[in-house]
Amino acid sequence: PQQCDLTGWWKNDLGSRMQVFKVENDGTFSGEYHTAVSSAMKPIQPSPLVGSQHLDEDGQCTFGFTVNWKKFSDSTAVFVGQCFNGGDGKEVLHTSWLLREKVDAESNDWKATRTGRNTFARM
Numbered sequence: 844p845q846q847c848d849l850t851g852w853w854k855n856d857l858g859s860r861m862q863v864f865k866v867e868n869d870g871t872f873s874g875e876y877h878t879a880v881s882s883a884m885k886p887i888q889p890s891p892l893v894g895s896q897h898l899d900e901d902g903q904c905t906f907g908f909t910v911n912w913k914k915f916s917d918s919t920a921v922f923v924g925q926c927f928n929g930g931d932g933k934e935v936l937h938t939s940w941l942l943r944e945k946v947d948a949e950s951n952d953w954k955a956t957r958t959g960r961n962t963f964a965r966m
């Protein structure tokens with residue numbers, strides 16, 4: 844695959860794992876997110892993700908994807924990031940994410956979105 848084609852398995856520093864199925868020629872992809880942690884009350888299950896990446900010649904492409912935790916949570920996460928060829932030739936993904944939890948009242952909307960940063964390495 845091309846430089847930084849996201850196809851394959853990735854693991855982040857929380858222990859979550861992500862599988863990206865084939866990346867299409869237009870950069871779109873789908874996959875599954877196997878979260879290691881959750882604040883949801885139901886048992887964790889793999890969750891579908893959809894996204895899109897650049898496929899530039901020089902690699903180190905930017906991307907974004909959305910995870911719908913529909914199997915066990917009413918929340919949604921969106922990730923944006925870039926793939927880098929680490930010094931040791933291994934690829935790393937540096938991402939920022941927004942996690943939107945469903946809240947039961949508009950008055951609680953202020954506390955519904957969390958953000959963070961996360962790094963993934965190929966498994």
Ligand SMILES: CN1C(=O)N(C)[C@H]2CS[C@@H](CCCCC(=O)O)[C@H]21
Binds near residue numbers: 857
């Ligand atoms: C485990 N995580 C992970 O690998 N992240 C990068 C962050 C952003 S998505 C969140 C998990 C949300 C699980 C569903 C829920 O609790 O509503 C957390």
